[in-house]
Amino acid sequence: MLLNEHMSKALFNKAGIPVPQGLSVFPGSEETVVPDFALPWILKAQALTGGRGKAGGVLRVDDAHDFAPTARRIFGLNIQGHSVPFIRVEPAVIIDRECYLSLSVSRSRGCILLTVGREGGVEIESGGRANLLVQEIHLPAGLAANQIRAAFFHLGLDKALFGDFSALLATFFKAMLDNGLLLAEINPLVLTGDNRFLALDGKVEVDDNFAELNPAMETYYQPEHASHEENVARAAGLSYVKLDGWVGLMVNGAGLAMATMDLLNFSRLPARNFLDLGGAADHTRMRTALELLFGDARVRAVFINMYGGILSCRNVALALREALGDREPDKPIVARMSGNDAAGGIEVLRAMGCDTVHIASDMQAAIRILETLKPQDAPVIEFPAPQTALPEARPQPTGHVSTASLGIDRDTPILVQGITGREGQLHTRLMQAYGANVVAGVTPFKGGQEILGVPVYNSVAQAMRHHKIGASIIFVPPRMAADAVLEAACNEIPWTICITEGIAQHEMLAVFEQIKSSPTQVVGPNTPGVIVPGQTKIGIMPTDPFMPGPVAILSRSGTLTYEVSARLTASNIGQSVCVGIGGDPFIGVKYADVFEMLRNHEATRAVVVLGEIGGQAEENLAEYVVRTGFDKPVVSFIAGRTAPPGKRLGHAGAILEKGGGVGRKIETMRRAGFTVCSSLEEVANETSCILK
Incomplete structure (x- = not known):
């Protein structure tokens, strides 16, 4: 949740960070609003973009009579594609000095970065490397006194200001933690003529997971910055991004949704939106999703692409039928269903008897149907057709020796943390049905019970006094899940799989810092888990797509894992192990960690890596493969190639940073000897070729 300057300053002010007095003025009220502070006034456009000053969005008014016409001039601006929903008015400030201050969560470094600059302003990085001092802050330890001193001396401030600066920085850091901020920026931080620090401009980004867990943060959200559709989707818990095409897209799971968006765009059937139902495609969400797609005049047809994992395709079809209310849909629908109860879902759709509901047997069949529905006036958006990136050469041996092993098989004793909850019981039953060796469960204050024949303990420590535990799986709500990971790691359980999604990023940063010396391998959070086909599963994945074989699958997406596994299985290519490493920005086991184990995994002859935009995973x-001379062939697929820059698609880790990066990612993988497939259809074909 990105806040505008006005709301950023409201948050700063509440936290005790000094900001200028200010008020908001909306279009139509500029003639009646009279600021109650002295002239001159500074009028600032409140648009969620940079470059406001250069675009004429920050203007000074010295005469009250000029206020209304100046405000109207700003309201009429379009700043880098953003309209101006309102302006903030502040008194002008006498500035003695400007500098820069920010705290940001660093995905690459796994910590919080404290950055100070001797000079502030819009060209903060143009002052050269000497201008900025960047320090790493690790949680849970937090901001250290020596870091405050280093920042102060870097800025070269007068000794008399040290107390005020120390208090400001401590308050700033506390505000970041208390409000779950991913970014808190003051640019510029000014020293006024009377030697006071003042946050003259501010920029704040709130962790969506933290906001979800703390409803009070909703007060900082301003719907004026989003479209009507985006606000409706947000209220319904849907992941929705508006695009420029004509095919309305509805999918379950961010990875599969990104892959489907790419397929449409590369097929010259451009998507009008990205819409991820997630794992809860209930009647309410389905109705809201259809209202969004049918209510958008630029949506000319709807593509529903479902792979049922936990989600039942039949339930999705029933929700669709109810949402339509036994009437013919306003626009043609193309539906493809696979996985959990796909036959039941298709049966429901056929029984509806709607001429405009088209059932596709697979994704390519859906594309062929959509081509027949393409309107004459459909917008033309060109996406360069992707080519499969074939490897330059296989990595050369380096003499690297690994002693790591997977250590998960049919006999691995499993502990379920949160076993008494609804999800815990459901998936314990499903794991047992697959043959998983579930030996114990943990739920605080529920010890002494027995669930599904499994004894329940109050703590992990208690369970381990009675059982040997090889792996734990966590079904614990987001508020408590990070602590559950910490508990498992402190007890040195070899593997801990955290299914929970929605954990605040600060909390996982703190946990991973605390368990650095633990031998526990943490998978996730926000993972479907681990499955060794034919032996055991420690997770929530369906079992139908998998069969034993020689190919390991590593993925950041659950639905994409199921989709590709099903395609491999249909091609008679089985899997040795499948690991969902998790879709969050901060996860435990990385791709390279699993590769290190697979080097000595005799059952694995090749590896499929299912990646996404965002991050450097x-x-x-690729760097690891080259450096260590990994000798097993790798086939890969990257979802989200056609994503709009700066938009988060589904889970928190999937965001294409401005400036691209997908091409560089693919080229880096190709140079490391990977075969990077241009489509899901090619994954099975390329895997089959390298196994021959």
Whole structure:
């Protein structure tokens, strides 16, 4: 949740960080609003973008009579594609000095970065490397006194200001933790003529997971910055991004949704939106999703692409039928269903008897149907057709020796943390049905019970006094899940799989810092888990797509894992192990960690890596493969190639940073000897070729 300057300053002010007095003025009220502070006034456009000053969005008014016409001039601006929903008015400030201050969560470094600059302003990085001092802050230890001193001396401030600066920085850091901020920036931080520090401009980004867990943060959200559709989707818990095409897209799971968006765009059937139902495609969400797609005049047809994992395709079809209310849909629908109860879902759709509901047997069949529905006036958006990136050469041996092993098989004793909850019981039953060796469960204050024949303990420590535990799986709500990971790691359980999604990023940063010396391998959070086909599963994945074989699958997406596994299985290519490493920005086991184990895994002859836009996970893996001379062939696929820059698609880790990066990611993988497939259809074909 990105806040505008006005709301950023409201948050700063509440936290005790000094900001200028200010008020908001909306279009139509500029003639009646009279600021109650002295002239001159500074009028600032409140648009969620940079470059406001250069675009004429920050203007000074010295005469009250000029206020209304100046405000109207700003309201009429379009700043880098953003309209101006309102302006903030502040008194002008006498500035003695400007500098820069920010705290940001660093995905690459796994910590919080404290950055100070001797000079502030819009060209903060143009002052050269000497201008900025960047220090790493690790949680849970937090901001250290020596870091405050280093920042102060870097800025070269007068000794008399040290007390005020120390208090400001401590308050700033506390505000970041208390509000779950991913970014808190003051640019510029000014020293006024009377030697006071003042946050003259501010920028704040709130962790969506933290906001979800703390409803009070909703007061900082301003719907004026989003479209009507985006606000409706947000209220319904849908992941929705508006695009420029004509095919309305509805999918379950971010990875599969990104892959489907790419397929449409590369097929010259451009998507009008990205819409991820997630794992809860209930009647309410389905109805909201259809209202969004049918209510958008630029949506000319709807593509529903479902792979049922936990989600039942039949339930999705029933929700669709109810949402339509036994009437013919306003626009043609193309539906493809696979996985959990796909036959039941298709049966429901056929029984509806709607001429405009088209059932596709697979994704390519859906594309062929959509081509027949393409309107004459459909917008033309060109996406360069992707080519499969074939490897330059296989990595050369380096003499690297690994002693790591997977250590998960049919006999691995499993502990379920949160076993008494609904999800814990459901998936314990499903794991047992697959043959998983579930020996114990933990739920605080529920010890002494027995669930599904499994004894329940109050703590992990208690369970381990009675059982040997090889792996734990966590079904614990987001508020408590990070502590559950910490508990498992402190007890040195070899593997801990955290299914929970929605954990605040600060909390996982703190946990991973605390368990650095633990031998526990943490998978996730926000993972479907681990499955060794034919032996055991420690997770929530369906079992139908998998069969034993020689190919390991590593993925950041659950639905994409199921989709590709099903395609491999249909091609008679089985899997040795499948690991969902998790879709969050901060996870435990990385691709390279699993590769280190697979080197000595005799059952694995090849590896399929299912990646996504965002982060450096795939590049880091490529570097590892080259550096260590990994000798097993790798086939890969990257979802989200056609994503709009700066938009988060589904889970928190999937965001294409401005400036691109997908091409560089693919080229780095190719140079490391990976075969990077251009489509899901090619994954099975390329895997089959390298196994021959």
